[in-house]
Amino acid sequence: MQHCDCLLTDMSDSDSLPVMMHERERWQLILTRLRDKGIVRVADLVGVTGASVATLRRDLAKLEDSGQLRRVHGGAESVASGQTPLTAPSFDASQTLNADLKQAVAQGAANLCQDGDSIILNAGSTTWFLAQCLRRHRMQVLTNSFPIAQELIAHSANRVVLPGGELYREAGIILSPFDEDAIQHFAASKMFMSCYSITPLGVIESDPLIARAEAKLLSRTEKLIVVADSTKFEARGNMVVCPLARVTTLVTDTGAPPHMLDHLRQQGVEVFLIDPKEAKVLTAA
Amino acid sequence: MQHCDCLLTDMSDSDSLPVMMHERERWQLILTRLRDKGIVRVADLVGVTGASVATLRRDLAKLEDSGQLRRVHGGAESVASGQTPLTAPSFDASQTLNADLKQAVAQGAANLCQDGDSIILNAGSTTWFLAQCLRRHRMQVLTNSFPIAQELIAHSANRVVLPGGELYREAGIILSPFDEDAIQHFAASKMFMSCYSITPLGVIESDPLIARAEAKLLSRTEKLIVVADSTKFEARGNMVVCPLARVTTLVTDTGAPPHMLDHLRQQGVEVFLIDPKEAKVLTAA
DNA sequence: GCATTCTTGATTGACTGTGATCGTTTCACA
């Protein structure tokens, strides 16, 4: 018997085998799917985890008990979908969308930073990629994004300043309805802003609370550098953060529509185009 | 049996010795795997280390005692599972000191919380353990500790509010030299405070900036609950956060010096004594 | 050299997670 046991564990060491998922692994998987899709079905989870419906029901019950999701008939939904007023996409989800483009743009933007700078990063997946490019830098960074703060503190020597407010779980943003704040004492040489979309009307966000927070950050600097991959140039969202004339610089990739770039240049915006294929090359154009 | 063991270690391990592994080597291996995968199974560890399940269980118990992981049925999970681990040296250090006492005190303090409460947690290892006990709660929590915020956001349904300011890497504390802040709009029913020491002069901290930050938090509530294990009752540090008369409740363990407890009771402080051996028992005394 | 302490491994009974089955409840469609 023991022989058999030993042999088994020995062979199954490579974790590719779908032997049996641990309870916590299932929980993590469930919560991840929930963050991405907002809702999960028991039947789907059976296929993904290989566990029985009974087990998955128990999992959902426990996770609901600890407040990490809300059960509905047929599955479960994210707690945030009802509780949080934010309409922003979840951090994890938007992080994986057009990741290569965002990464290229982020790398291009990082080249505009110098040690000693004081910069602002708003919450967004592109700015998160940007934060990843700042591991060797030594700057002061004000950000309202919890994941960006995590990244900078854990993997760089940059100093991090946070605004006060409530931490919104899904989007990982710190928001406050009040004006008094420590950030009113922060002066930045430039702000990097990622956004929901860019239209002739200006830089657009999808959520009024977020738009307000970004406008607040924007008041702490003169120079605004918008980082946006080429998929951002279609009309979406409805909250204008600022007009295009307020933008100092735009960093985007070569897929951006030329007529929008022309329009931006007419407004006095300096445009940097990054070729995603040779990501390190920065082309002033 | 022995055959099996030998065979196993021989075959399964590409990168190590067929002889017995030292305790510390196993610990390091366990923690490394934990960082990589977020979760480890006892059965897997048997295959990797060649040690028996009993030994590995003891390892996990010790590592949990020192706060370096959290045991779950079938294995153990990372204390900051899912999130970027915040490896703050000094935070980790104070976290592992008297971890069992702190954990017991934290559990006792957690019993004083109810769903719907608005509470404040200052930065400290005891309050960090307390945050771990709040996974099933649904409260509003104001904290100036980054690791506590991480824990609450990742593993509970509590709402989290942060003060603004600079994030200090080593201690994981958010500090601001300014008064204007979002927390001035926060009203809490109680504050849980961990501290550097407790003396007849009051609750003591070692750093003036931290003392000031805690005094600022303290102004947002009437009821102050100090959580401190019995090793905190010796004169250390030099910054008085508040006098003992300001303390509403003290939660400590049974090893606390009786004369200090008497003195505290004379000041009108309600004292809860926790027996670390039977941690769940809460004795009003 | 001998005793003490520490680490380790095996055994035991108790406990927890799992999957299958039951009857009941809820949902969707007519």
Place this chain on the structure above:
DNA sequence: TGTGAAACGATCACAGTCAATCAAGAATGC
């Protein structure tokens, strides 16, 4: 409003895991 299908909670037996205990070997100190 009624009906069938799906989903639900409760329960049971099985397997894996747990903490406690004892015994054997290695390291340490006198």
